[in-house]
Amino acid sequence: MRTPAVETHDVKVPATPVGPRLFKAVRPDGTDFHTGTVSWLPADGTPIPEGGWLVEHPHPGEVGIWDAGFYLSVSTVETDCKGFRWPARLLLVEPVGDVWTPHPDKFPRKRAAHAWRVIGELPAWQLFGPQGLEVAALIEQAAHLTVAQIEDLSDAYGAVYGVARRVAQSTARRTARGAAWAAARVAARAAARDAALDVVLGWLVKDLISVEDSRILTGPWEQVMGPIEVAA
Structure with a gap:
């Protein structure tokens, strides 16, 4: 499935930044x-x-x-x-x-x-780091979950809850990115809170954790919602 478009603004970046960035x-x-x-x-x-x-x-x-x-x-x-x-x-x-x-x-x-x-x-999206486009798309998905998707996410996440919680806690200790929790709080406002929080966290620190741990965090969400697709 295609992820809903993420709202963007025209950006203006000076060719030669002046002073501290x-x-x-x-x-x-x-x-x-x-x-x-x-x-x-x-x-x-x-x-x-x-x-x-x-x-x-x-x-x-x-x-x-x-x-x-x-x-x-x-x-x-x-x-x-x-x-x-x-x-x-x-x-x-x-x-x-x-x-x-x-x-x-x-x-x-x-x-x-x-x-x-x-x-x-x-x-x-740079607020969320190298995987910011994917994180923004995930938050947009979380804001538009249907009742059926919420039920499916609860079932999928419930099957791996214990392992996912241990990986998430370990992952959270490895990163000091303030954006991780800002993103997680937004996504967590949707139902299926734990699944949404873990998939956001998994993408935020994807470059810091193992492939196996990343799959544990993102698997239940992608099982129901499909792979994250970012518009070109």
Whole structure:
């Protein structure tokens, strides 16, 4: 079966990125996930202007402050954008002014500043890593399951539940990708939650685990839904 199309946006990537290469995940309307009030893209839907789109905190705190209410944060890694939900958009940004790491022990890839400049947009599936296209397609499938598919998934997954849970737990310990759990939470909102969570996790870390373990995680889903097909 063909996977439903994944919604995409036109992307704009500068030919020569300026400054550090940092990333921000935002809602489809361009606002932040935390408050929904900070516009990381032009509110009228126009393209990112030449020279970039400036985003400034309305009430900035002192440089180095740890309180997230007084800075704007981004990530050094696409797959570790904190707090995002799917669907999302992925922006390429550069700092304007001082930059600091507010929680170096807990969130070492998080960077804070009072202002950022959005200089481009990247394909949103990159939030999920090398297998991001497949993960986005899986999430789309999970959002459109029929009652019959839910019943079939429950039966297929139930037959291998014990083994799949052990593999999933082991796999989760091997990866620190924040995107893994963001994707899993989205897929898990559908019925047949465990099967959906495991197939997403299996694809996210496909390059980190054995073929056998990957098949254990993805098998029940593909048995019912068929192989994941990504539109060219």
